[in-house]
Amino acid sequence: xxxxxxxxxxxxxxxxxxxxxxxxxxxxxxxxxxxxxxxxxxxxxxxxxxxxxxxxxxxxxxxxxxxxxxxxxxxxxxxxxxxxxxxxxxxxxxxxxxxxxxxxxxxxxxxxxxxxxxxxxxxxxxxxxxxxxxxxxxxxxxxxxxxxxxxxxxxxxxxxxxxxxxxxxxxxxxxxxxxxxxxxxxxxxxxxxxxxxxxxxxxxxxxxxxxxxxxxxxxxxxxxxxxxxxxxxxxxxxxxxxxxxxxxxxxxxxxxxxxxxxxxxxxxxxxxxxxxxxxxxxxxxxxxxxxxxxxxxxxxxxxxxxxxxxxxxxxxxxxxxxxxxxxxxxxxxxxxxxxxxxxxxxxxxxxxxxxxxxxxxxxxxxxxxxxxxxxxxxxxxxxxxxxxxxxxxxxxxxxxxxxxxxxxxxxxxxxxxxxxxxxxxxxxxxxxxxxxxxxxxxxxxxxxxxxxxxxxxxxxxxxxxxxxxxxxxxxxxxxxxxxxxxxxxxxxxxxxxxxxxxxxxxxxxxxxxxxxxxxxxxxxxxxxxxxxxxxxxxxxxxxxxxxxxxxxxxxxxxxxxxxxxxxxxxxxxxxxxxxx
Amino acid sequence: xxxxxxxxxxxxxxxxxxxxxxxxxxxxxxxxxxxxxxxxxxxxxxxxxxxxxxxxxxxxxxxxxxxxxxxxxxxxxxxxxxxxxxxxxxxxxxxxxxxxxxxxxxxxxxxxxxxxxxxxxxxxxxxxxxxxxxxxxxxxxxxxxxxxxxxxxxxxxxxxxxxxxxxxxxxxxxxxxxxxxxxxxxxxxxxxxxxxxxxxxxxxxxxxxxxxxxxxxxxxxxxxxxxxxxxxxxxxxxxxxxxxxxxxxxxxxxxxxxxxxxxxxxxxxxxxxxxxxxxxxxxxxxxxxxxxxxxxxxxxxxxxxxxxxxxxxxxxxxxxxxxxxxxxxxxxxxxxxxx
Numbered sequence: 001x002x003x004x005x006x007x008x009x010x011x012x013x014x015x016x017x018x019x020x021x022x023x024x025x026x027x028x029x030x031x032x033x034x035x036x037x038x039x040x041x042x043x044x045x046x047x048x049x050x051x052x053x054x055x056x057x058x059x060x061x062x063x064x065x066x067x068x069x070x071x072x073x074x075x076x077x078x079x080x081x082x083x084x085x086x087x088x089x090x091x092x093x094x095x096x097x098x099x100x101x102x103x104x105x106x107x108x109x110x111x112x113x114x115x116x117x118x119x120x121x122x123x124x125x126x127x128x129x130x131x132x133x134x135x136x137x138x139x140x141x142x143x144x145x146x147x148x149x150x151x152x153x154x155x156x157x158x159x160x161x162x163x164x165x166x167x168x169x170x171x172x173x174x175x176x177x178x179x180x181x182x183x184x185x186x187x188x189x190x191x192x193x194x195x196x197x198x199x200x201x202x203x204x205x206x207x208x209x210x211x212x213x214x215x216x217x218x219x220x221x222x223x224x225x226x227x228x229x230x231x232x233x234x235x236x237x238x239x240x241x242x243x244x245x246x247x248x249x250x251x252x253x254x255x256x257x258x259x260x261x262x263x264x265x266x267x268x269x270x271x272x273x274x275x276x277x278x279x280x281x282x283x284x285x286x287x288x289x290x291x292x293x294x295x296x297x298x299x300x301x302x303x304x305x306x307x308x309x310x311x312x313x314x315x316x317x318x319x320x321x322x323x324x325x326x327x328x329x330x331x332x333x334x335x336x337x338x339x340x341x342x343x344x345x346x347x348x349x350x351x352x353x354x355x356x357x358x359x360x361x362x363x364x365x366x367x368x369x370x371x372x373x374x375x376x377x378x379x380x381x382x383x384x385x386x387x388x389x390x391x392x393x394x395x396x397x398x399x400x401x402x403x404x405x406x407x408x409x410x411x412x413x414x415x416x417x418x419x420x421x422x423x424x425x426x427x428x429x430x431x432x433x434x435x436x437x438x439x440x441x442x443x444x445x446x447x448x449x450x451x452x453x454x455x456x457x458x459x460x461x462x463x464x465x466x467x468x469x470x471x472x473x474x475x476x477x478x479x480x481x482x483x484x485x486x487x488x489x490x491x492x493x494x495x496x497x498x499x500x501x502x503x504x505x506x507x508x509x510x511x512x513x514x515x516x517x518x519x520x521x522x523x524x525x526x527x528x529x530x531x532x533x534x535x536x537x538x539x540x541x542x543x544x545x546x547x548x549x550x551x552x553x554x555x556x557x558x559x560x561x562x563x564x565x566x567x568x569x570x571x572x573x574x575x576x577x578x579x580x
Numbered sequence: 581x582x583x584x585x586x587x588x589x590x591x592x593x594x595x596x597x598x599x600x601x602x603x604x605x606x607x608x609x610x611x612x613x614x615x616x617x618x619x620x621x622x623x624x625x626x627x628x629x630x631x632x633x634x635x636x637x638x639x640x641x642x643x644x645x646x647x648x649x650x651x652x653x654x655x656x657x658x659x660x661x662x663x664x665x666x667x668x669x670x671x672x673x674x675x676x677x678x679x680x681x682x683x684x685x686x687x688x689x690x691x692x693x694x695x696x697x698x699x700x701x702x703x704x705x706x707x708x709x710x711x712x713x714x715x716x717x718x719x720x721x722x723x724x725x726x727x728x729x730x731x732x733x734x735x736x737x738x739x740x741x742x743x744x745x746x747x748x749x750x751x752x753x754x755x756x757x758x759x760x761x762x763x764x765x766x767x768x769x770x771x772x773x774x775x776x777x778x779x780x781x782x783x784x785x786x787x788x789x790x791x792x793x794x795x796x797x798x799x800x801x802x803x804x805x806x807x808x809x810x811x812x813x814x815x816x817x818x819x820x821x822x823x824x825x826x827x828x829x830x831x832x833x834x835x836x837x838x839x840x841x842x843x844x845x846x847x848x849x850x851x852x853x854x855x856x857x858x859x860x861x862x863x864x865x866x867x868x869x870x871x872x873x874x875x876x877x878x879x880x881x882x883x884x885x886x887x888x889x890x891x892x893x894x895x896x897x898x899x900x901x902x903x904x905x906x907x908x909x910x911x912x913x914x915x916x917x918x919x
Contacts, residue, residue, distance in 0.1 A: 059821050091824030098815060098822075106816040106834050108841075108912055117833075118823045153913045169823055 005032035005072075006209050007056070007177055012069035014048070014055050025051045025064070026233045035176065038203065038210040040220035040241075042256070043230035044480035045451075049213045052230075053179045056211075057096055058086045074176070092122040095170035099182040101163035105154040111138070111165045112150035115172055122173045137168040142198055159341075160191035167199060174206060181213045188340035188507060189551040196223055196553075215480065217260050218553035221245060229253045245555045259485040261510035262554060267492055270485035270514075281492035284499045286517070287331035290364075291468055291501050292352070296324045297361035299347050299525075321347045323525040324361065331468065334495060334502040336516035336533065338509060338548070344525040345505045349471050352503070353389055354378040365469070385415040388462035392474040394454035398446040404453075405442040408432065408460045416465055431460040434497075435490060452483035456490070463494060471503045476511060488514055509549060513537050521545050586915070590905050594898050601894035602654065606647055608890065609883045619881055620663055659891070660884030664876060669888035673870060677892065678763025679750055680862070680869030684854050686766070686785055687792035691850075695797045696843070699804025700836065703812060714805070718798040726857045730791040730864040737787060745783050747865040755780045788865040795857050796850045803846040807839035814838075841912055848904040852897055 014026040026048040033039045041049040054060045056071055058078060071078040073094065078086065090096075098104040106114055115134040119125035125133045131150070138146035141164040154162055163183060170178060180199065184192035200223055203210050214220055220227050221241050228238045229252065237250040248254045259270045268280055300320040322344040329335050337345045350356040352363055354375055363371040365383055378384055388411070391397035398407050408428045432439055435456040446454055455475065462470055472491070476484040492515060495502060506512050512519055512533060519536050521529040521544065529542040540546045617634040618625065625633075634640050638649060653660065659669035702711035724732075737744040745752050750765055755777050758768035765781035811817065812835050820834045859871035866872075870889060877885035909915045 057822055059818060087824050087826065089824065090822055096819075096822040098819060100815065103815040104819045106820070106838070107914065108838060109834075117820075117825055117829065121823070121825050121829070155914050166819065169819065 004034075006035045006037075006074060007033040007211070008070075008072040009052070009056070010070045010072070012052065012055060012071060013067040014051050014060065014064060015067045016061075017063040017065075024067070024233060026055070029069070029230075029233075029235055031228050031235065031238060033177070033209050033211060035209055036207040037226070038200075038212065038224040040212040040214060040224035040227045041230055042214060042217055042220050042227055044215060044256075044482065046232065047230040048233040049230050050181055051233075053096070053181055053211060053213050057090060057094060057179065058083075059090075059096075088122075091118050091170075091175070092124075092173045093175050094177040094179065095173075095175040096179040096181065097163070097166045097170050097183050099185050101166045101183075101187075102154055102159055104166050105162055107154055110151050110153055111157070111168075112152075114165070115168055118169050118172045124173045133172075137172050138165070140171075140202070141165070141168045143168075158191075159187050160195055163187065163191075163195050164198065167195075167202070171202060171206075171208075175208070177209045177211065178203065179211045179213070182215065183212075184219070185215070190340065190547060192219075193551040193553075199223075216553065217245075217257060217481075218262075218555050221555040222553040229256065255482060257555065259481040260555065261481075261484075261488075261508070261514055263510070263513075267489055267514045271489060272482070272485075281489070282496045283517070284332040284496055286333045289331060290328045291331040291333075291366065292329040292503070293362070293364040294328075294348075294352070295326050295362040295364070297322055297326070297348065297351060297363065298324055298359045299344070299351060299356065300359045319525070320359070321525050322351070322358075325522075325525075325527055326361075327520055327527075327530065329469070329501055329503060331501055332499055333518065334504060334516045336512035336519040337503060337505045337522065338507065338512055338519055339522035339528075340507060340548075342524070343522040345522055346473060347525075348522075349389070349473055349503065349505055353387065353471060354384075385411070385465045386467050387469040387471065388465065388467045389471045389473065390458050390462045390475045392477050394451060394458050394478065395446060397458060398454060400446055403443050403445055404432075404437070404449065404457045407446075407457055408442075408464055411461060411464045427464070428460075431464055432456075434463065434494065435460045450483075451479050452487065455479060455483070455487050459487075459490065459494070463498065463500070466498065467500070469501045469503065471505070473505045474507065477506070477508070484511075491515060509537060509552060521548070586909055587906050590902060590909075594902055597898055598895065601891065601898070602651070603647075605887050605890040605894070606650055609887050610643065610646075615881075654891075659888040662877065662885040663882045664880050664885070669884050672873065672885065673888055673892055675763075676868055676870045676873050679867060680855075680858055680871060682764040682766065683785065683788055683792065683861070683867060683869060684851070684858060685764075686789040687796060687854060688847075688851065690789060690793040691797040691800055692847075694793070695801035696804050699801045699843075700808055700831070702801070702805045703808030703839075704831070706809065711805075714801055717794075718801050721794045721796075722798040724794075725860070726791055726795050727860045727864050729794055730788065730861055733787050733791055734864070744787050745780075747784075747787065749866055749868055750781065750784055751777070752780055752784065788861050788867055791864075792854055792857060792861050796854050799846055799850050799853075800843065803843050804839065807842045808835060811835040811839040837911075841908065844904060844908055844911065848901050851900055855893060855896070 009032070010030050012026060012029040013024065016023045016025055029048070029052055031039070041052060043049045051060070051064070054064070055066050056073075056078065058081075060066075066079050069079070073089070076085075078089075081089070105111065112131070112134045115137050116125070116130040119130050119133055120127075135146045135150050138149055143149050143161060143164055149157070149161075154165070157165065178199070183199070184195055187195065196219065199210070202208065210224070212220060212224055224241055226238065227241050227244050229236050229244070229250065231252045237244065237248065237253045239249075244253065245257060248257055255272045258265075258272065261270065266280060298320050299322040325344070325348060327335070337348065339345050347356065351358045351371075352365075354370060354373065357375055358371055361371070362369060366386060368383060370378065370381075370383060373381055373383075399410075402410070405425075405428050408431055409424055412424060412427060428442065429439055432442055437453060437456040437460060441449060441453060446457075449457065458475070475491070476487050479487060488511065491502070494500060502515070504512060504516050516533050518531065519533045520527055521536070521542065523544050529536060529540065529545050531541075536545060537549065540549060615630075617630050617637060617639055620637070621630045621633050631640075638646060641649075657670060659673070661667070662669050662672055665672055698710065698714040698717075702708070702714045705711060734744070734747055738747060751757055758765060758772045758774055758777050761768050761771055766778060766785070769775070769778040769781055816838075817830060817834055820830045825834070855871075858869060859875055861867065862869045862872040863875070870892065874886065874889040876882075877889065
């Protein structure tokens with residue numbers, strides 16, 4: 001390894017011109033990256049980690065400028081380099097991969113052509129051999145049947161495969177530095193592991209340097225040698241990965257590590273040190289009587305055919321999205337429903353909420369067959385008020401023209417009996433207090449609230465009618481870890497206080513471990529395993545459960561190691577690309 | 581589903597639309613005020629002669645029977661006879677339709693050639709000079725009525741400057757129309773190798789086409805600008821930039837091809853606006869197209885002519901939308917997948 005750093009950033013400052021004046025997004029940022037080294041920049045949203053990487057690539061938005069400092073790459077100052085020189089470097093010397101691989105690819109150009117574009121641009125191929133080289137790149141990123149996939153459009157590939165294609169584009173010209181900006185956020189854990197292992201392999205093969213931008217400490221710990229922690233535009237700590245987790249020096253790093261759901265921590269351990277809540281949350285008594293019984297629930301989505309499809313297409317019976325799923329949820333119990341995207345967990349919750357009609361099977365709630373109530377009539381059924389839902393996307397699930405107060409009052413106005421203004425206001429204030437939402441925020445609109453505050457509004461709205469059952473669909477997946485820690489604790493306290501039952505849908509086993517008594521693991525619409533959370537997580541019986549647990553990147557030393565054999569995408573064979 | 585079966589399905593779906601149009605055009609003309617039998621019989625007619633004419637026109641039969649007879653006539657290509665011109669409606673339309681289409685197509689061509697580059701330039705530098713100029717042109721284009729723009733252009737280029745020939749039809753009386761092949765004078769004169777006539781036809785076409793183009797430019801330029809801004813801000817453009825692709829490639833291959841999708845959709849709408857605006861432009865420039873024909877027919881309660889016009893326009897729209905849909909399917913690989 002060479003001692004001269006490949007990338008050196010000194011005292012970088014980036015400002016953005018906004019309507020409210022100049023905003024300093026990044027300041028005093030300095031670090032260096034050696035050849036072949038893997039460095040992670042870790043931080044929560046707004047920490048400036050992505051801005052730093054965009055500034056390095058010089059692809060900041062039009063309103064952003066490097067206000068000070070130097071970025072030296074292989075002896076060249078990138079902040080003063082001409083645009084033509086930068087454009088030559090990008091893709092050839094420094095490459096970047098992004099979050100949400102599907103939208104990072106041109107939707108109407110075949111993936112093969114997109115790889116060729118880069119090869120041609122940097123004279124790494126001619127018109128004669130570009131096709132062979134593009135297919136070779138697809139093979140290198142372990143895409144099965146590369147000759148066929150060369151002709152595929154991004155929408156014909158799974159998310160994991162799209163990210164492999166993005167990696168192929170980034171590495172096609174053999175660069176020296178790869179910047180990965182949240183490369184696996186939004187991908188399933190097993191896909192995340194496959195993609196990251198692949199990137200790690202390729203990195204080691206060609207002595208590539210990696211700059212990983214992530215919010216996930218576990219991911220950083222697993223794949224990087226050194227970690228830089230950023231908070232609000234500044235670097236608060238930089239250290240070797242091992243040292244950082246063993247002895248974090250900065251209080252922010254300590255808070256961040258503490259807030260990460262992990263094997264050795266309880267729910268209260270996640271809270272920042274100053275928090276007064278230390279006693280473990282009490283669990284409500286679990287009644288013997290079942291609250292919700294789901295029996296052989298099945299949902300098959302019919303082939304969507306319009307008139308032309310019926311006239312000219314051929315129909316084939318698709319596999320059921322949910323296949324004979326049965327479980328019982330007792331009063332006061334918290335049940336986790338875990339699985340990767342497409343496993344049928346959200347379809348299940350939609351059927352229980354009666355947003356979707358089941359194809360077969362029964363749903364019994366409070367002793368009544370709710371699957372037999374017509375979908376349109378269920379909204380006005382008294383049972384409808386007994387179950388409520390909290391959604392993953394806290395912004396999209398709030399009406400942008402409603403204040404927080406109006407949003408929380410909404411179910412009361414629609415389903416409750418309380419009508420007069422005074423008692424309504426009083427009830428909303430009570431609910432806000434229950435979810436620790438400061439009363440002065442009640443008159444704000446969603447865009448004026450932070451992610452955590454919007455989550456609280458969503459939860460307050462869900463408990464407004466004192467329901468018995470809350471269906472929580474990935475309620476913390478979009479939140480920063482420190483906010484997630486607080487929201488999870490809030491949910492645990494609410495459940496104890498109000499005797500609620502939870503159906504908690506998540507892809508994150510660590511979060512489920514903290515909040516659920518029992519867990520169901522689903523895969524491709526079928527229940528793979530069911531049991532007490534502690535048992536399932538420590539002694540999984542199904543291989544799939546073990547695979548899920550092993551794929552969780554962890555900061556703890558006993559965890560699974562990377563560089564397990566890289567397998568192709570689990571979903572690789574599914575949306576078989578129609579080859580033209 | 582393959583693209584071919586998708587296109588076939590789309591064509592099948594347009595058949596009920598066409599039938600619906602036939603029904604509506606039939607009923608619409610029956611509902612219009614005025615009695616064609618009385619009109620036909622002339623001012624000195626007696627009630628008996630009117631009744632006789634009514635009988636000979638088949639107007640005394642019940643509506644369903646009339647409709648069936650109408651369908652039968654349509655199947656043989658008989659659109660009836662125009663009361664005012666005395667010609668068969670089909671031949672009237674066939675001579676006048678090319679005049680209108682030539683005008684509309686040239687106007688759309690001009691407007692695409694101006695609006696798309698303007699939209700692209702405006703999107704690459706929002707609030708720059710080109711953007712401001714485009715905004716001005718676009719606002720003027722939509723807010724001024726076409727007959728006014730037409731008269732204004734005539735005032736300047738014909739009356740004041742004398743650059744344009746007198747606005748009296750498709751060709752100056754000094755020239756003979758070129759031998760008819762397509763009915764488009766520009767194309768026919770070129771095919772005949774008669775550049776003199778081509779120049780004369782173009783001179784006549786220029787002002788009305790520009791008038792119409794000014795009107796159709798606005799939605800195209802706006803949509804191109806908006807779609808380009810959206811495309812340029814998208815994540816695949818960021819990826820393309822991060823891969824070092826040239827500015828040219830990013831702009832034209834990555835952004836523009838994606839941005840053209842909504843523009844193509846808009847084009848269908850714009851074409852129908854243009855056909856509507858044709859009526860006024862044709863009146864101002866004494867253009868012998870189907871728009872002015874339809875207005876005259878409507879005023880004189882000339883059913884068969886109005887019916888024929890409505891039907892022709894509807895078929896044009898259906899065909900056009902079909903073409904746009906097919907074009908869209910070819911441009912966007914995702915369409916075949918979604919359905």
